[in-house]
Amino acid sequence: MREGMAIPSARGAIPRARSQSPSKGRATIVTLSQLAGVSASTVSRALKNDPRISEETRNRIAALATKAGYTPNAFARTLSSGRSGLLGIVLGSVQNPFYSELLEEAVAQAAARGMRLLIVHAGGGPIEDRTAEALLQYQVDGCIITSAELSSNAVNICAANGVPVVMVNRIPRLHASAVACDNAEGGRELARFLVEGGHRRIAMVQAPARSSTGMERVRGFVEQLTALGLEPAMRMDGGGHYDGGFACGQEIAKLPPNRRPDAIFGISDVMAMGAMDALRIAGIRVPEDISVVAFDNIAAASHPPYGLTTIAQPLQAMVHRGLDILMARIRDPSLPDEAVQLRGRLIVRRSARVPGA
Amino acid sequence: MREGMAIPSARGAIPRARSQSPSKGRATIVTLSQLAGVSASTVSRALKNDPRISEETRNRIAALATKAGYTPNAFARTLSSGRSGLLGIVLGSVQNPFYSELLEEAVAQAAARGMRLLIVHAGGGPIEDRTAEALLQYQVDGCIITSAELSSNAVNICAANGVPVVMVNRIPRLHASAVACDNAEGGRELARFLVEGGHRRIAMVQAPARSSTGMERVRGFVEQLTALGLEPAMRMDGGGHYDGGFACGQEIAKLPPNRRPDAIFGISDVMAMGAMDALRIAGIRVPEDISVVAFDNIAAASHPPYGLTTIAQPLQAMVHRGLDILMARIRDPSLPDEAVQLRGRLIVRRSARVPGA
């Protein structure tokens, strides 16, 4: 059926078809142009609603394209236009569901803007050089970096190649914009909440120092405590994951009751959940014996056994602003780096005693 | 700096430089070829270790490439070779951490094979047509579909365009290969385990019927129960998520003790965790009053409050075999569809009474 016996063209033998034709019969702009009897450029322009193409031609071509099941080849377009429509994304460890939720949101919002996400890296391990190279190979228009850690490598590569970067849930370093929750303010709010709730001996389950957002939360929290004439009763490292939080909870549970804190600030929900579980297993009641507050508001924080009082990160808004920033810099790379902080919202649940009660 | 005053070439004015050069000074094969004083083809061949290029030239070019920070342009390569090095991935809802773990594994293993993952869709919502088109636009070499649901759309598009597809954690439909845990056998194993442990009244918290893997687990489980002369005491729909499982747990807790099941089979860990929490909140002890077993072995299943006895899906192996299948079909599209089942492993923890105890 397909051009049955090739008619030898006037210009002589056209060596069509390599060993195997790469695009197996998929319709291209050239196909369409032949069908429509116009040039390839006209088809290209008609398809992207160039105002210079007449209404009639445009409709005719559009109809033809639909009928032929035409899909533009993103690779050819990129080669020609320099824009890939791809956003690289570096994801933090799935051990923290926050990143999974972030991913889902990012995929949806990027799609709504006509962009796709190329996963550069996911997980806790270090990001290899070869991996980061993919960013360049695939000509990503921009890059989203969510991992609170391990990012600098990718950032440098992007910066060196003029790829705009936005960090989400992370404090900006050099050469990058960032969107984050106002972590310090969230920390302060939690400190006020606990102190107003009558807590005085407060333990902190911190993330590793390389987590910039975690450090901010700690900073705000301690700052506020100090302003209220208190200081943290203890600081422990929960490693950023459930198990670490659990271990901290065990430590706390081991303390004699009179030396035990009356509240725990978990720098992230997962760690707080670990700590809560350890406490309860040790027979310590939450919140009757110890209050627990945290940060993130992941889905599990609302599960009945936890009912975690926490600062909700405005995930949707963070992704939205992040993409705004990225797209703006893709259009105009001369824009200066920008850091946005979005206010989190305190979600009061049952894991901490409240002022009134 | 860049070719200061363009030397008018013999063939007349060469209109170099469009409005803005797309690749801002990034080194290309042509750059290298000029530096090395050889042709572009030679560079191309040297870089991919073509045996026809002399050792010396190859080394010289390799050194040059490193120094210039050369990165091949994947888009140009694709256009020319027809292979993009991209694998599309359709992800299930992040509400089930299993998919997040799968993603992390897939990203790592794909990278090890020199492939990148393009996220086509993530999450519970339906997959839009425009979204699925991305698969074609970006010329993905193959596609991984993990969602137990919502996949048919993407599968059809891939099939229609000759893109090999492998479904992971899913029973194959038409036009696709698949890798899954041996869900039925896992179900049987759990049934034997429970019955040997002395359980007789067993409830099942099922996933929606559209989850093919879930149905398989149920099938195997019921089959084995029947073979042992029993039948499920009740079947409930947990919707595939924690909240649904929790609701089922509440239902069960409401039953008078004599009508209560003595064991629950949660079709997935998340649902079982929900059910366990509901039971415990109602004061029902696990496993003393009711045993709970499940399927998946997500990270949280091992958390102390759950200690879930479950069938571990061989995640790593599943992804590995899935990629094997995909890569083989990318090389040779004529290969027939293939369905692989991998045996899961029973992980015994504390959530269920065991035969000996």
Place this chain on the structure above:
DNA sequence: TCAGCTTGTGCGAACGATAGCACAAATTAT
């Protein structure tokens, strides 16, 4: 009536890499 403008298309050169074919130089066989 003809210059000058608008409007709609076509031409052809990129974009960066690949691969078939041609071909020069070096090596071996006769």
Place this chain on the structure above:
DNA sequence: ATAATTTGTGCTATCGTTCGCACAAGCTGA
């Protein structure tokens, strides 16, 4: 010494799109 190989490179077309520029037709105004 000449032909037949082998070995290493270069030439060039091609992948599908985009975009600057040229250009033809239709319209307006003097």
